[in-house]
Each structure stands twice: as structure tokens, then as C-alpha cells.
Amino acid sequence: MTIDDKTEELLKNLRAQGYRITPQRETVIRIFQEAGDKHLSAEDVYEILQAGGEQVSLATTYRTLKMLVKMNILRELDFAETHKHYELVDENAPPHHHIICLNCNKTIEFEDELVNELGKRIAEKYGVEVVDMQFQIFANCPNEEDDENRKHRQ
Amino acid sequence: MTIDDKTEELLKNLRAQGYRITPQRETVIRIFQEAGDKHLSAEDVYEILQAGGEQVSLATTYRTLKMLVKMNILRELDFAETHKHYELVDENAPPHHHIICLNCNKTIEFEDELVNELGKRIAEKYGVEVVDMQFQIFANCPNEEDDENRKHRQ
């Protein structure tokens, strides 16, 4: 399916749930489509909007992100930083997980069927219904130490 | 080892690293010792302090928490809420993980050797050195739905 098809589909979905389709919403969704598997913060999205000369306010950016999360189009990620990140939900894809480097703040995304399997089994054991799962490995990668970003250890 | 012994040990550690031991710091550390395996937010700690008639300002509470995290005495937890939680680090204990209920906001803590093993293996595969890991399962528990707290779905 092309990006355009996907965007079309998501927009239809919005309409079906009683939301209005505005150019602002179209633009934000498109940004995530084009971002591939990158995670963007609200500020990231806003900067991309501005760089592209789009007319979307910060407030609307936040409101749109929140709505898209509620609709299960975006998923909210939490990396122990001061702000959240967002990425497109892919219903067909299994949950994926992250290695977060405490030196350089880069994240490595990975999938692992065993982790997912284990998560399901654990949830079952505790009698809860899984909505999402995230395995976060905080680590130091072998990259050069980046003084600028040593915020986790100072 | 008793709680008093542990506190004593941690305080010695502080001193050894050039930090001063103040009544405020003693009190905060003690609160975590007595909290067992509960995770407290900065606000939680501050409330406990006030309830106990202790003289510790909010600013000092935050500063102390930050220092204790830097010293690896506390560990910072992130549950996709608006604020962080803290708990005592236990060097000898394996990392533990959390099920977070999206209905009632309760967390279930669990340990799982397989998860830890898997995490180590994954880190190895990516050539990074593990500092910490957290497996978070977001789920709905079978408790009654609590309207007051349905903040993740409104």
C-alpha cells in the first residue's frame, strides 16, 4: 500500500469516527507517514511543519497528537526524557522495543518475538489484557562519548 | 541487614563520595527504606515529609532525589504519566518490571529471569553495555472500571 493510500485510509477512519478532516490534521498524519519508523516529539513535528511553511500552531500540533493517540493511530513512547515521542501504530506489526543509549541519546529499535511471547505469557499469568508492551534497555553504546549529551550522568 | 544498618551504610557512602550528610537527606533516604518496594514520586515524598512534620522543602526534595539517582541509590521509573517515580536500587536484586493498568493506574511489579536473560542477550547482539532494563506491559486489569482515573482513554 502506498503512503497516499494509507493516509487516505486513516483520514476515512477519522471521518468515520466523527472527527473532521482539516488540512492541519492531514499534514500531521502525512508527516508521520513520511517519517517511516522514526519517533517524533511534538516539537519535532512542529519544526517540520514550520520548515515546510505549513500553517499549524503548536497548540493544534499537541491537540492533533493527543487525538491520534486516542484513536490508536499514533503510539506514545516514553524514554525517560522530559518529553514524549510519537510513532505510527502499525496494527499488523508486532510491538517493538528500544535500546536507549545513555551516552549519545540515540535509540535502537528492535523486534523480538520471544520478548512479545514472554510478555503475553506474563500478562496471562497476572490475568490482565495486554494493550501494548515496551521493553526498554538502557545502555551505553560503543560510540564516542558525546559531552554535549551526557545529561544522564553529568 | 536491618533498615537502620542499610541507612547507615548509604549515608557512609554519601560521605565517602564527598557529599554532606544533612538531616534532610537522612530523612529522605529513610522514607525510601521504609517504603519497601513502593515507588514514590517527588510529590509523594514531599507529602510524607510534611505528614511527619519534617522540615524539608520541595526544592530540596527534588535535589535530593536527583542526587540519589546520580549516586545509583535510587532508580528513576517512567510510567508514561506526567511525573517520574523513584525506588531504592538493590544491587543484588535483578531488574524488575511492571504491568501498568490503564484503567486504574495501578502497577504490578514482577521479576522474570527469562526477561532479564533475553535483555542481556539482545544487548550483546547489539554490542551495548546494559545499565538497566525495564519491561513495561500496558494492560487492562479485571478490576472495576474507575471513572475517576480513566485518563488514558477519557
Add this chain to the structure above:
DNA sequence: CTTAATGCAAAGGCTTTGCAACCCG
């Protein structure tokens, strides 16, 4: 038309910080 959505600026929640007073070692 009707009502949701937007933009703006102000407010909010949580956390950090500047500075003078304080007190640990």
C-alpha cells in the same frame, strides 16, 4: 447553518535554579 477545530496567549503541572542564609565537617 451548526458545531467542531483552530490560533493565540494565558495558565498549569512538574521540575529546576539564583541567591542569600545556613550549617556540616
Add this chain to the structure above:
DNA sequence: CGGGTTGCAAAGCCTTTGCATTAAG
């Protein structure tokens, strides 16, 4: 004593919200 530590209040950062205006359906 000297410099780390505290308390207070102000500032900061990210996010949300009230309200008048605009625009989707």
C-alpha cells in the same frame, strides 16, 4: 571557617486550555 546545602520564590520547560474566530460537513 569554607564551601556544600537549604529555603524561598522566581523562572523554565513542556503541555493544556479559554475564548473568540474560522471553517468542515
